[in-house]
Amino acid sequence: MDFQSILYEVEGRIATLTLNRPHRFNAIDRHMPKEIAAAVDLADRDPDVHVLLVRGAGPGFCGGYDLVEFAERKGAGGGNQEMPWDPTLDFAGMWRNTQDFMSLWRCRKPTIACVHGSAVAGGSDIALCCDFLIMESTARIGYPPARVWGVPTPAMWVYRLDPQMAKRLMMTGDLIEGREAARIGLALAAPEPEAFEDEIAALVGRLQGVPRNQLMMTKMVVNQAYENMGLQSTQMMATLFDGIARHTPEGLWFRERAQDVGFKQAVAERDSGDPIASQVSKRR
Template sequence: MTKNEKQTILTEIDDKLFHITLNRPDKLNALSPQLLAELKEALDEAAEDTDIAVIVLKSAGPVFSPGYDISEENWIISQFPADYPEGVNLHQDRLDIHELLDYWLALWKYPKPIVARVQGPCLSGAGELIAMSDIVIAGKSARFGHPAARDLGIPPTVFLWPLLIGMRKTKELLYTAKLIDADEAVTLGLVNEAVADNELDDRVLEVACDIALSPVDHLTLLKESANGWYENMGFEASARRAADLDAVFHQSPTFKEFFKTVKEKGMKVALEIRQKRFSTSGK
């Protein structure tokens, strides 16, 4: 068993399994540029290791991840909106969002199966992370949704919701920004299984070890053949359009208003005002 520690993730090799743990529990494992860069570096290394068959993706603490880090120092793309009172530059924003989409598409094409272990809230940008995973096992404490849909943006991949859970439920979750629990996520096909939190580690390990019995090359071919169906249905083209629409969304009055408040009164106050404004959404 080999362990390694970066600043925002932990990695461990155990036989044919490569465990990656998001390790920003003080920030609830919010996705920062550094975390995504370190995750990519770890995955690239594992892709080259012919002894590794399966990636196990998890996070430290009681929260899987609330999504992208929205602090100025860890804003995921180049323009922090609070610094642009008239609105971010649309062209640059579009380029940035497509670059972020490229990150997720590379993960979609990753050659080895990724098994995600989810506990607690898995929201907004974190939904893109599990959407690019192959198998998702959730603890009963897990909650899924996109609270940011109210006023902060569109996930470029739309979490694969239109493909995974269908048109009606996708629209309901986007329009209302409500959260669903682990059992409903299973019913909808968003995750594979929901188990008691105290059984989550054992079940994830059991599933990952079962997958790892297959030869690595075979798993790569199986993944590519399954993904090909969705690619032929226009998955990437649809995601590119969503990325464009996200850039347009960022020009909206509510988006600008939120970050104007951030600039004038700070993030905490902006979030409190936002919570009151959308308090009926179930967030």
């Protein structure tokens, strides 16, 4: 396939999907979600592939959605519609993206997110939809838009952490390093950077010798337990709330600030400690 935003390669029994927009920190554009799903389908159909690695090109894994395109751009489109907005249109678009990311979860072969640098916002969505997460010890992961302008639509924080820790990370939007992610069970391992590839190779070495049918059956057993807990209905609610979050008074304020002063300054104001409501009042 002629991919625009990712690379897909196969060597032996290992397929590698690489997010490939390093000039934008592999930010998610309009092509990337469906290209991820297409690459997963290729791996699923390939009888020689036993394991799928997910990596990021350049200095980090993924910085989330391309906010130059989705937040700073003037007018409707990207993250917001003109008001009054139609939540069903918003839901349909984000639900497609969520299901494209979840192809990593549904893939019949084990998927491993290999995170260096950062996996932020939508980048954390991609990483947490994989079966395994291996991070460099100093790499960072989190969902900062949970402070305003977003809800993580796959909601995998809920299923990979205990309720208290899931609430802490989803409510604060804090970024945590790989060593903490491993300590709380979010990451399988968080080796020092010099041992990162060795850690990945050790897991791949154990998995690639297992018959594909055995990998598929054991993965389905675990996944079905989470499906029975209501994973899809949780994701439907999260996806609906994500659209609402971008159209609340606070969400609209944030996008206007991103357009007026740039995304970095809008983030600094969002994280200043002042209640967002007071910022909205000033705008009015």
